Amino acid sequence: MKSWVMRRKTGTLTVDDYALVDVDPPAAPGPGELRVRTRFFALDPYLSRYMKTWQGDTPLWSEGKVNGRTVAEVIESNADGFKPGDTVLVTARWQPENVVKAASAMLIDPEIDPPSLVLGILGASGRTAWVGYELAEPKAGETLLVSAASGPVGSVVGQLAKRHGLKAIGIAGGAEKCAYVESLGFDACLDHRLPDLAGRLASVAPQGVDIVFENVGQTGLDAGLSAINEKGRIMLCGLAQHYNDERPMELHHFRALLYRQVRLQGFRTADYLDLYPKADAELRAGIREGWLQYSEVLIDGLENAAASYLAMLRGEGIGKRLIRLP
Amino acid sequence: MKSWVMRRKTGTLTVDDYALVDVDPPAAPGPGELRVRTRFFALDPYLSRYMKTWQGDTPLWSEGKVNGRTVAEVIESNADGFKPGDTVLVTARWQPENVVKAASAMLIDPEIDPPSLVLGILGASGRTAWVGYELAEPKAGETLLVSAASGPVGSVVGQLAKRHGLKAIGIAGGAEKCAYVESLGFDACLDHRLPDLAGRLASVAPQGVDIVFENVGQTGLDAGLSAINEKGRIMLCGLAQHYNDERPMELHHFRALLYRQVRLQGFRTADYLDLYPKADAELRAGIREGWLQYSEVLIDGLENAAASYLAMLRGEGIGKRLIRLP
Numbered sequence: 084m085k086s087w088v089m090r091r092k093t094g095t096l097t098v099d100d101y102a103l104v105d106v107d108p109p110a111a112p113g114p115g116e117l118r119v120r121t122r123f124f125a126l127d128p129y130l131s132r133y134m135k136t137w138q139g140d141t142p143l144w145s146e147g148k149v150n151g152r153t154v155a156e157v158i159e160s161n162a163d164g165f166k167p168g169d170t171v172l173v174t175a176r177w178q179p180e181n182v183v184k185a186a187s188a189m190l191i192d193p194e195i196d197p198p199s200l201v202l203g204i205l206g207a208s209g210r211t212a213w214v215g216y217e218l219a220e221p222k223a224g225e226t227l228l229v230s231a232a233s234g235p236v237g238s239v240v241g242q243l244a245k246r247h248g249l250k251a252i253g254i255a256g257g258a259e260k261c262a263y264v265e266s267l268g269f270d271a272c273l274d275h276r277l278p279d280l281a282g283r284l285a286s287v288a289p290q291g292v293d294i295v296f297e298n299v300g301q302t303g304l305d306a307g308l309s310a311i312n313e314k315g316r317i318m319l320c321g322l323a324q325h326y327n328d329e330r331p332m333e334l335h336h337f338r339a340l341l342y343r344q345v346r347l348q349g350f351r352t353a354d355y356l357d358l359y360p361k362a363d364a365e366l367r368a369g370i371r372e373g374w375l376q377y378s379e380v381l382i383d384g385l386e387n388a389a390a391s392y393l394a395m396l397r398g399e400g401i402g403k404r405l406i407r408l409p
Numbered sequence: 410m411k412s413w414v415m416r417r418k419t420g421t422l423t424v425d426d427y428a429l430v431d432v433d434p435p436a437a438p439g440p441g442e443l444r445v446r447t448r449f450f451a452l453d454p455y456l457s458r459y460m461k462t463w464q465g466d467t468p469l470w471s472e473g474k475v476n477g478r479t480v481a482e483v484i485e486s487n488a489d490g491f492k493p494g495d496t497v498l499v500t501a502r503w504q505p506e507n508v509v510k511a512a513s514a515m516l517i518d519p520e521i522d523p524p525s526l527v528l529g530i531l532g533a534s535g536r537t538a539w540v541g542y543e544l545a546e547p548k549a550g551e552t553l554l555v556s557a558a559s560g561p562v563g564s565v566v567g568q569l570a571k572r573h574g575l576k577a578i579g580i581a582g583g584a585e586k587c588a589y590v591e592s593l594g595f596d597a598c599l600d601h602r603l604p605d606l607a608g609r610l611a612s613v614a615p616q617g618v619d620i621v622f623e624n625v626g627q628t629g630l631d632a633g634l635s636a637i638n639e640k641g642r643i644m645l646c647g648l649a650q651h652y653n654d655e656r657p658m659e660l661h662h663f664r665a666l667l668y669r670q671v672r673l674q675g676f677r678t679a680d681y682l683d684l685y686p687k688a689d690a691e692l693r694a695g696i697r698e699g700w701l702q703y704s705e706v707l708i709d710g711l712e713n714a715a716a717s718y719l720a721m722l723r724g725e726g727i728g729k730r731l732i733r734l735p
Contacts, residue, residue, distance in 0.1 A: 132668075319666055319667045320667075321667065322663075322664055322667050325663075325664060331659045331660055331661040331663070332658075332659070332660045332661075332663035332664075333657045333658070333659050334657055334658045334660070334663075335657040335658075337648075337651075337657070337658035337660075338648055338651060338658075339675075340645055340673065340675040341645045341646075341647065341648055341675040342458075342675070343675065344674075344675050344676055344677050344680065345674075345675050346672065346673070346674050346675075347666065347672070347673040347674075348670075348671075348672050348673075349665075349666040349667040349668070349669065349670050349671050349672075350670055351670050354670065
């Protein structure tokens with residue numbers, strides 16, 4: 084069986100840092116364990132921190148094994164509550180089969196179709212968008228700016244804002260992504276590859292910005308700070324631009340945090356479990372009622388994982404990227 | 410009569426930007442006005458923003474007249490509630506006499522002795538310290554880091570922390586200031602002029618830092634971010650290091666805001682008027698009971714204002730700097 088591993092490194096991630104090696108298939112599951120077959124795994128930006136530091140949530144990372152959020156089918160169960168054929172959400176290695184602890188596996192509601200949605204809009208991405216948006220205390224009539232607006236988090240944030248009567252402005256890389264963002268109902272989308280982002284933001288938001296939902300880093304954040312209104316809120320959700328390098332953040336408009344009495348809040352979605360039921364209910368309703376759109380990019384083949392991961396980090400493609408196994 | 414004016418400029422403030430010119434003494438007060446004689450005015454760091462941009466709270470700045478918080482004696486009153494001999498807190502030009510609107514003048518409680526304390530510990534400085542400390546939601550046993558710890562705000566923040574059972578670490582410039590900070594009861598004071606501030610912080614706060622009260626800018630803030638604990642709070646009270654230049658903020662540890670779910674809050678004390686009674690009560694009690702110390706530096710002579718102001722910006726001296734007129 085093939086499995087992705089990494090070598091310990093510092094500096095920028097490259098495709099040479101990953102290797103697809105032969106490993107023994109997993110043994111039979113012990114008590115309280117499941118043997119599962121991978122159907123999809125998510126190319127999540129936050130993984131790149133672990134890929135660089137080998138310090139993830141699980142001890143697995145200490146061995147250089149790449150592992151992430153995975154939708155899998157139970158093949159063999161040695162735990163109550165799970166049977167072969169069940170579809171589960173697990174954290175597992177990037178390989179065709181895994182043995183996982185049942186205690187950390189979650190049965191996926193069969194109504195979620197396709198089940199891969201739990202890796203995106205009906206999972207961490209959608210919940211992160213919903214929770215961060217809620218923590219920003221949005222009010223109808225306000226203006227929200229969100230970066231990585233074509234991505235699985237940013238696209239939801241902007242659509243929630245529009246649904247609740249805010250003005251939504253996105254930032255994305257390139258004309259194609261911006262066209263997609265505007266097709267979702269955003270009032271405007273700014274291409275961060277073009278010059279003078281702050282100037283273009285001022286022209287589409289002459290009233291200023293009340294909420295900045297930041298997924299990327301200094302480019303969008305600095306523009307947001309240049310336009311932020313008094314008592315603005317900045318939700319710091321991700322810093323994708325900075326996961327893969329060591330340089331300091333350079334912010335020309337940092338002073339606005341003081342001068343305009345801004346609150347900047349770094350948050351981790353998992354700290355707000357109590358909000359999940361409300362988040363899930365609204366996200367499912369949004370899909371059912373048609374006002375919430377999403378995009379999934381399914382990439383076939385385990386062997387494409389590393390290159391596709393790095394392409395995602397570079398900002399290529401629109402929507403949530405998943406590797407699909409047969 | 411002499412009065413301080415400024416020429417419109419950009420870039421770093423220098424003594425050449427100020428001029429002491431001859432002006433007519435003020436006319437008799439109109440209805441609702443007071444003629445007052447300046448006793449003390451405050452060399453407040455926040456003024457430097459207005460000095461650079463000519464965009465202060467009052468339209469006076471648009472004429473290049475320097476004006477700031479002043480303790481004055483009423484000479485002539487054309488308003489109810491004020492009589493000659495009263496001591497008032499006003500915003501006035503840096504000159505021996507002013508005519509001011511009674512509506513924006515505040516009678517100083519005669520129990521406050523000397524009345525200059527309303528320009529420092531019993532005024533904006535003390536209230537700013539108290540309000541920012543309160544907004545940080547401190548808990549006994551936590552660790553607080555405060556920059557400009559020998560200054561009129563920072564010294565109070567650290568003493569409040571010690572009073573309430575927190576560990577207090579100060580940052581100040583030079584051995585003399587640090588000795589003063591430690592004499593106030595701080596657990597430690599770090600000299601930001603010596604190398605490796607972050608390393609020295611780690612050694613005096615191996616348990617990390619829960620609250621950063623930032624008065625100065627990137628030097629202390631970056632050190633604070635390097636040590637900040639999960640769910641830490643950063644109160645952004647001032648950026649004195651950055652008022653007088655245009656360079657961007659450069660933060661090596663900005664990512665900690667995300668990774669450790671930190672809240673950073675820029676605040677303006679005047680937005681929390683409802684907290685003033687509680688602030689004033691505790692600050693007065695602290696002085697009366699002897700656990701709250703302060704330092705005032707009185708500089709005689711209107712002609713010394715500009716040079717003393719710039720010296721304050723450079724971080725010279727300990728305590729609140731005031732110009733005293735005869």
